[in-house]
Amino acid sequence: MRLDIISIFPEYFAPLDVSLIGKARERGTLDVRVHQLRDWAYDVHRTVDDTPYGGGPGMVMKPEVWGEAIDAVIGASAVPGGARGGGHVQGSDEDEGRDGGEARATPQASAPGSVVPPPVAPGTDAPGTVEPGTVEPAGVEPGTGASATVASGTPVLPRMIVPTPSGRPFSQELAQELAQEPWLLFACGRYEGIDSRVMEEYSGRLRVDEVSIGDYVLAGGEVAVLVMVEAIGRLLPGVLGNAQSVVDDSFAPGSMENLVEGPVYTKPPVWRGREVPAVLLSGHHGNVARWRRDEAIRRTVRNRPELAAALDPAKLDKHDRKL
Numbered sequence: 221m222r223l224d225i226i227s228i229f230p231e232y233f234a235p236l237d238v239s240l241i242g243k244a245r246e247r248g249t250l251d252v253r254v255h256q257l258r259d260w261a262y263d264v265h266r267t268v269d270d271t272p273y274g275g276g277p278g279m280v281m282k283p284e285v286w287g288e289a290i291d292a293v294i295g296a297s298a299v300p301g302g303a304r305g306g307g308h309v310q311g312s313d314e315d316e317g318r319d320g321g322e323a324r325a326t327p328q329a330s331a332p333g334s335v336v337p338p339p340v341a342p343g344t345d346a347p348g349t350v351e352p353g354t355v356e357p358a359g360v361e362p363g364t365g366a367s368a369t370v371a372s373g374t375p376v377l378p379r380m381i382v383p384t385p386s387g388r389p390f391s392q393e394l395a396q397e398l399a400q401e402p403w404l405l406f407a408c409g410r411y412e413g414i415d416s417r418v419m420e421e422y423s424g425r426l427r428v429d430e431v432s433i434g435d436y437v438l439a440g441g442e443v444a445v446l447v448m449v450e451a452i453g454r455l456l457p458g459v460l461g462n463a464q465s466v467v468d469d470s471f472a473p474g475s476m477e478n479l480v481e482g483p484v485y486t487k488p489p490v491w492r493g494r495e496v497p498a499v500l501l502s503g504h505h506g507n508v509a510r511w512r513r514d515e516a517i518r519r520t521v522r523n524r525p526e527l528a529a530a531l532d533p534a535k536l537d538k539h540d541r542k543l
């Protein structure tokens with residue numbers, strides 16, 4: 221899976237070098253490319269925001285800069301007026317500050333290699349194309365719910381995710397859905413958000429989702445993207461050591477739908493006088509499974525009553541209903 225992230229703080233994404241996601245990147249399961257939005261700004265100060273129309277506090281991110289950045293990342297032709305600015309890949313030394321703004325104020329026609337090219341399917345040498353049949357569904361119109369248009373030689377486009385507190389809720393189900401995509405593009409807003417015309421413009425070409433990770437307001441989308449990338453990345457084949465973990469997860473579709481996981485224990489069997497529940501030492505798989513389900517239901521009722529209320533009675537057995 222390819223992930224592009226556009227942000228004014230590429231350094232936020234250093235944790236993506238670590239742990240499961242870092243290993244997935246090393247192995248090539250995940251191809252993460254982080255871009256500095258300011259590289260597509262066109263004034264000396266590399267300005268990315270302006271005051272909101274209609275008044276009010278804060279600043280809104282400028283559509284022109286976002287348009288150029290997204291066009292460059294998805295491999296679309298530059299807007300009239302020529303390409304401005306190059307791409308940014310995490311790890312280069314352009315991460316910090318506004319120095320170098322003057323150089324970028326001069327339009328730089330897409331220097332070879334300055335922008336990360338779209339994905340190339342193994343076995344092809346045509347940039348931005350994927351061999352027919354490598355991604356489903358084929359030939360669906362952009363903006364109709366398909367995130368990638370794939371027919372013979374047609375460029376694949378990413379599904380675009382814009383983190384915002386006003387978006388649709390992120391969930392395990394959405395993580396599962398996004399884990400099926402070949403290419404995701406995250407556009408991190410800051411301040412009061414991105415000029416709405418950007419989402420409008422790209423929903424004509426890509427599938428665009430505004431997504432919230434919870435009912436609270438962060439200072440920007442970067443942390444939300446880290447959350448989503450970790451939730452999505454661990455679902456990719458081969459990322460977790462044990463594929464069963466994904467099936468047993470809280471909220472996992474199937475037997476854990478609308479349930480959170482119960483408590484877990486490891487050795488020693490007694491710690492500070494506290495014993496591990498005997499059933500877990502019994503070696504009786506059926507009893508262990510029953511106990512785990514009971515505990516999941518008890519915890520859900522205690523910590524997430526709204527989820528417990530949404531449990532489908534048809535999926536509860538006699539034992540469940542007693543809890």
Ligand code: ADE
Binds near residue numbers: 431436440444
């Ligand atoms: N940006 C700011 N707050 C956010 C939230 N709760 N979810 C996603 N993106 C955000």
